[in-house]
Amino acid sequence: QSVLTQPPSVSGAPGQRVTISCTGSSSNIGAYDVHWYQQLPGTAPKLLIYDNFNRPSGVPDRFSGSKSATSASLAITGLQAEDEADYYCQSYDRSLSAVVFGGGTKLTVL
């Protein structure tokens, strides 16, 4: 059971918009920034969004992040086949004194 809760799967057709939610509590998302990683099949995770909404250099602006209270969301617009991957949210938990991840969401492009 992950500290941060994500839906196990989401799907969308090419060109559509999908969102992935990440729900936490006052000891993690409510107190710290949220970050998102993309893990393509068979590869290492890659930083996608940091500090709630910032994109590292090279990440397309089709990817955006937001945060409100104890929840965060990742939105992907103009869905492409190469976006098919697992997506993880991550924050810090002050009660656990540890980095925490969501359980991951598998995005399927129909």
Added chain:
Amino acid sequence: EVQLVESGGDLLQPGGSLRLSCAASGFTFSNYAMTWVRQAPGQGLEWVAVISANGVNTYYADSVKGRFTISRDNSKNTLYLQMSSLRAEDTAVYYCAKDPRWLQYFDWWGQGTLVTVSS
């Protein structure tokens, strides 16, 4: 470009020991904290340990505290994870990652090395 290359993964029996290495290049290694994150087969990500840039400060997940030791050699641009008293539940791909802001996020990851603990 930043490169992180892990090595040392192996198949070993419960109770065994192993040392993983992570060779870093493309950035000033001694300026950054480094972390280990693992991923059990078919499972999600789990943070394991972090070490400060100068190697003085270390922190561990409760699941590995007392059994794993993170260390670094800044003269060799290399990060290590000494693992002992290994259990079946330690079976995972172990990733090293660059930690630019102390346990906030990880901006570069290695390709991972597989550790399998099985009798």
